[in-house]
Amino acid sequence: MFLSLCVFLLIIAGALVTSNDAGLAVPDWPTSFGSFYKIPPMVGGVKYEHGHRMIAQFVGFLTIILAIWTQRVDRRRNIRILGWTALALVITQGILGGLTVKMLLPWYVSTGHAMLAQTFFSLTILMSIFSSRRWLESPPKSSLPDSGTFGLRNLSLLALLAVYMQLFLGAAFRHGGMHFLPHIIGAAFATVILLWASIRALTGYANVRPIRAAASAILGLLFLQLVLGFGAYLTRVEWGKDAAQPRMSMVATTVAHVAIGALLLAHCFMLAVQAYRHLSSRAAETSLSSDPKAVTA
Numbered sequence: 001m002f003l004s005l006c007v008f009l010l011i012i013a014g015a016l017v018t019s020n021d022a023g024l025a026v027p028d029w030p031t032s033f034g035s036f037y038k039i040p041p042m043v044g045g046v047k048y049e050h051g052h053r054m055i056a057q058f059v060g061f062l063t064i065i066l067a068i069w070t071q072r073v074d075r076r077r078n079i080r081i082l083g084w085t086a087l088a089l090v091i092t093q094g095i096l097g098g099l100t101v102k103m104l105l106p107w108y109v110s111t112g113h114a115m116l117a118q119t120f121f122s123l124t125i126l127m128s129i130f131s132s133r134r135w136l137e138s139p140p141k142s143s144l145p146d147s148g149t150f151g152l153r154n155l156s157l158l159a160l161l162a163v164y165m166q167l168f169l170g171a172a173f174r175h176g177g178m179h180f181l182p183h184i185i186g187a188a189f190a191t192v193i194l195l196w197a198s199i200r201a202l203t204g205y206a207n208v209r210p211i212r213a214a215a216s217a218i219l220g221l222l223f224l225q226l227v228l229g230f231g232a233y234l235t236r237v238e239w240g241k242d243a244a245q246p247r248m249s250m251v252a253t254t255v256a257h258v259a260i261g262a263l264l265l266a267h268c269f270m271l272a273v274q275a276y277r278h279l280s281s282r283a284a285e286t287s288l289s290s291d292p293k294a295v296t297a
């Protein structure tokens with residue numbers, strides 16, 4: 001949980017680099033102004049760029065501890081693999097961050113860096129759920145039926161896909177690789193899918209606490225994200241297009257939009273994981289075949 005919190009702060013710190021146009025304030029990598037350990041004067045864009053690197057280093061260090069600790073204390077093979085996966089992701093993310101600098105911020109590398117950041121964040125959250133007392137001590141319900149193309153498990157996967165698509169389209173626009181229109185059309189599509197999945201979860205499975213919690217969070221975050229998206233559009237695209245320097249209002253709305261986007265993605269992962277844990281199509285089949293009317297039909 002502590003690592004997840006640090007990664008969330010790191011995402012905010014990274015978004016501050018982009019929103020303040022501070023991407024190349026420190027021009028070299030893996031050194032900062034020629035040194036591996038000296039902290040440069042934290043002025044102007046360097047404050048954001050180097051600050052981001054320092055927090056990233058701390059997160060990398062925490063992830064090494066998490067990966068090794070998981071091998072020692074967790075008997076579940078899948079979870080031990082997740083520990084190494086987290087380490088692999090954070091290393092790849094650090095290298096991508098370095099490549100953005102080396103290659104002078106091409107949009108596709110920055111977009112990859114933005115997408116991997118949120119994937120890594122979601123993974124750390126899932127790991128804390130998998131090691132929580134509730135997960136370990138309360139058995140899955142798995143007798144609840146879920147079936148059909150638009151069952152909750154499929155819808156939760158569709159929701160993940162929709163948010164990833166939005167993340168890609170938003171980041172590609174933010175880093176100058178794509179027009180804004182696809183992100184707007186994507187927002188309408190993602191809104192429909194997220195509403196569908198969370199309303200289905202709340203109407204069908206409100207008695208399963210983790211499903212209810214994830215779905216309610218998705219509804220709240222979606223609303224907030226739409227308001228912030230509109231704010232980001234107004235402050236950055238409409239009012240701020242001729243600004244000589246990023247304005248406070250642009251920075252605040254765009255950074256908040258990135259951060260809430262990360263929380264939304266993580267909650268979609270939670271919904272999917274809980275739907276797969278507690279629901280099963282086999283339960284649907286069993287209840288159908290034990291229903292005499294279903295047999296005569």
Ligand code: HEM
Pocket residue numbers: 007010011012013014015016017018019022023024029052053056059060090093094095096097098100101105110113114117118120171174175258
């Ligand atoms: C765990 C490690 C890291 C995470 C989770 C992370 C996360 C992020 C995030 C979320 C952004 C904002 C993307 C956006 O607003 O679209 C960002 C931007 C950035 N990060 Fe990282 N980062 C990490 C490591 C690094 C490292 C080691 C460097 C090394 C130089 C780095 C360099 C940058 C740069 C230059 C940007 C600005 C890119 C641009 O404006 O085009 N990052 N990072």
Ligand code: HEM
Pocket residue numbers: 019114115163166167170171172173174183184187190191222225226228229230231232233236237254257258261262264
């Ligand atoms: C479900 C709905 C939405 C989601 C999940 C979402 C997600 C995102 C994410 C994750 C980013 C930044 C990616 C990154 O670089 O890390 C982004 C960027 C952006 N989004 Fe959205 N978004 C949504 C809806 C909207 C709406 C409705 C608007 C406008 C009316 C909007 C306007 C923007 C703008 C202007 C940016 C770029 C900010 C910049 O240039 O700094 N978004 N979106």
